Amino acid sequence: MTDTERTGLLMQALGSQYGMLQSARGATIAESSSRSSLYLTSLTGSVVGLSFVAQASKFGDTFFVFALAILPVVFFLGAVTYYRTLQTGVEDVIYGLAMDRIRKFYSEIDLSHAQLFDETSVDRVGMQRMGLWTLRWQQFLSAAATVAIINSVVGGVFIAIFIGYFFAAPAPVLLGIGFLAAVLISLAFLRHQWSTWMQVARRFQI
Numbered sequence: 256m257t258d259t260e261r262t263g264l265l266m267q268a269l270g271s272q273y274g275m276l277q278s279a280r281g282a283t284i285a286e287s288s289s290r291s292s293l294y295l296t297s298l299t300g301s302v303v304g305l306s307f308v309a310q311a312s313k314f315g316d317t318f319f320v321f322a323l324a325i326l327p328v329v330f331f332l333g334a335v336t337y338y339r340t341l342q343t344g345v346e347d348v349i350y351g352l353a354m355d356r357i358r359k360f361y362s363e364i365d366l367s368h369a370q371l372f373d374e375t376s377v378d379r380v381g382m383q384r385m386g387l388w389t390l391r392w393q394q395f396l397s398a399a400a401t402v403a404i405i406n407s408v409v410g411g412v413f414i415a416i417f418i419g420y421f422f423a424a425p426a427p428v429l430l431g432i433g434f435l436a437a438v439l440i441s442l443a444f445l446r447h448q449w450s451t452w453m454q455v456a457r458r459f460q461i
Contacts, residue, residue, distance in 0.1 A: 273357050280350045283343040287398045294336040294402060298409065301329050319420040326413040333406030341399040341448055345455055352459055394448055403444035411437025 305322055312318045394400055415433030418424055424432070 269357050269360065273354060276350045276354045276357075280347050280354075283347040283350070287340045287343045290336050290339055291398050291402055294333055295405070297332055298329055298405070301325050319416060322416050323413070323420065326409060326416070330406060330409050330413060333402055333409060337399050337402045337406060337444060340397070340402055341451060344397055344399060345451065348455060349459070394445070394452060397448070399448055400445065403448065404441050407437045407441035407444060410440045411435075 304325065305318070308321045309318045411433040414436040415429040418432055419426075419429045
């Protein structure tokens with residue numbers, strides 16, 4: 256096999272690999288969107304159901320039993336949705352880095368046209384190379400963070416209802432407890448997300 260034939264096969268293989276990586280990135284985005292939509296749809300249905308039960312029972316025992324039964328399920332769904340959307344985000348970054356290596360190889364073939372392969376997408380763990388974004392604030396824009404914050408509110412509401420039902424605490428106290436619980440849960444989620452991204456950054460030397 257001649258060098259020309261080898262080069263041609265290499266270029267075909269790289270082109271095919273680039274296309275597969277691009278499809279894989281699209282799949283991560285699609286899965287993240289579908290999982291987030293499933294969680295939000297389930298949450299919306301649960302809230303609507305709770306409102307109907309509250310009206311019918313006038314916030315009696317039936318409402319509390321229904322809330323204490325359904326909210327843990329919603330919270331569990333939110334927790335696994337958060338974790339999976341975080342995973343797909345990491346996968347997306349890994350695919351993006353692989354595509355970046357292929358673009359870099361293309362740019363080195365003919366240096367006079369290297370600008371044609373300049374990076375145009377955000378492939379560095381939510382940080383553009385031009386320095387327009389910083390990772391610490393960019394993390395709040397992810398699908399995982401969105402799910403985490405919403406799910407934290409669900410957890411706070413569940414804790415407030417639980418304490419209100421079993422200990423008959425006044426409404427202001429329950430409001431404060433629910434708010435504090437939501438803040439603590441959201442901080443736990445965000446801390447986990449930050450730790451995960453830092454591990455990815457160290458692993459790939461980003």
